[in-house]
Amino acid sequence: MSHTHARPPAEGYAGDVSPEQAWAWVQGGEAVLIDVRSDAEREWVGYVPGGIGLAWKQWPGMALNPGFDADLQAAAAAAPGKKLVLLCRSGVRSVAAARRATELGFVAYNILEGFEGDADAQGHRGRVGGWRYRGLPWKQY
Numbered sequence: 001m002s003h004t005h006a007r008p009p010a011e012g013y014a015g016d017v018s019p020e021q022a023w024a025w026v027q028g029g030e031a032v033l034i035d036v037r038s039d040a041e042r043e044w045v046g047y048v049p050g051g052i053g054l055a056w057k058q059w060p061g062m063a064l065n066p067g068f069d070a071d072l073q074a075a076a077a078a079a080p081g082k083k084l085v086l087l088c089r090s091g092v093r094s095v096a097a098a099r100r101a102t103e104l105g106f107v108a109y110n111i112l113e114g115f116e117g118d119a120d121a122q123g124h125r126g127r128v129g130g131w132r133y134r135g136l137p138w139k140q141y
């Protein structure tokens with residue numbers, strides 16, 4: 001399947017999209033990128049310029065963020081009618097967050113591969129897939 005098309009709907013959310021498709025939607029004004037990684041991950045590993053940092057789980061302990069629903073509603077209200085594309089480290093937390101966003105009434109997609117992609121045979125991320133690997137815009141503090 002092409003990396004430029006949305007995949008069929010997934011269970012409990014609108015579906016999965018490639019990093020390239022998510023960025024095309026954001027650039028075209030069709031979507032808002034919500035980065036659901038922890039604040040620490042965004043600060044130490046990197047972030048997508050223009051994305052909204054809204055942790056699904058927070059470090060340390062990776063407890064659910066009690067303000068997620070309200071903060072997501074505020075972010076979506078600032079961009080009415082736009083899709084939400086959710087990004088995490090490797091595409092796992094963003095599925096859970098996309099399901100929650102859908103329960104709240106939003107059209108939400110998971111970004112496949114996440115920011116860093118899966119770990120390679122040596123246990124290193126950033127070499128198999130992910131936002132950075134695909135050469136999409138990102139920065140570090």
